[in-house]
Amino acid sequence: MAEYSSVFLENAVNELARLPGIGRKTALRLALHLLGEERAQTESLTNALLQMRNQILLCERCHNISDSKRCSICSNPRRDENMLCVVADMRDVLAIERTSSFNGLYHVLGGVIDPIEGVSPNDLYIHTLVERIKKEHFNEIILALPATIEGDTTNFYIFRQLRHFGGKISTISKGIAVGDTLEYADEITLGRSIMNRIPFDKH
């Protein structure tokens, strides 16, 4: 006998449990929730997922997720076209947008170089970044990649690819988080925070 008294329930639980972070117990809870709600809720959920999967594009310029060939940031005339921020993932675009501290354009690499996971430079949008640098004019490129070994490797790789770029290249600063006490910061972060100290009058 199957685990549940319904093959349809079993299938729904199996499919939900394929999602990351959703175990079989959670999947069952979600399935039973949908069974308890109006049929329309299941329909609007499945429609939204199918529409998203079938209609979303990547912006042809910055590779951010978009509903048209140019994303809403690339086609916004009020963004500063002289600043470019290179990120690994579209979630990073969201995170930076939430800070309201950057008004330039983005370039989404689609990941970082990770030999262990089999991600080579050719799997990322690094070639289109190099092309963009030739065609568009930027005063500064900010590399905002994760503060991991893979992020640092990618930083270094991109830095070399952009060696003919005439403008400024910077990376985001690493250090203790705002609100953190020194006591609880890990030693590497605290070390970086001291190494990258900033003259007091810049604060």
Added chain:
Amino acid sequence: MAEYSSVFLENAVNELARLPGIGRKTALRLALHLLGEERAQTESLTNALLQMRNQILLCERCHNISDSKRCSICSNPRRDENMLCVVADMRDVLAIERTSSFNGLYHVLGGVIDPIEGVSPNDLYIHTLVERIKKEHFNEIILALPATIEGDTTNFYIFRQLRHFGGKISTISKGIAVGDTLEYADEITLGRSIMNRIPFDKH
């Protein structure tokens, strides 16, 4: 500007975040996961959910979730038709089935009496339970409801409804969990455990 650079993504996140226990961050992670996988995965997920919502029935006898008019337990000739276990929810059927300690039939109430949440006896399958007792023959009815005030209220209500029932009516025992130390058991549970003590030779 919307939170995300895509209305389709926004819709998908909104719909996923309506599910219980799924916040907007988790919803975004799930949506981006589906975007990163083959289109077929999104399609099999949405098909499974729609099929489940459109095709699942409640067993006409026990109200357990079923793919046909009679659920797989009710239509299994090897189940003991003289024993009936009354539970609140179909998840309780799953939980009891996993113990392999009950081989009779079930009756799923669809909840417990809960005046604060507005659940009255008429909202539950108590009337069909009373009807079943008249038509079918049971030697024993086990009330396996949650060990909460609402569960106890429902126990008592059902017990009165079944006052003309000739067989045995029992409820599941409450006590400390197997493997528990007394030290960490709450005092009410430990008190019940002492009150409902069992002669040693029955172990």
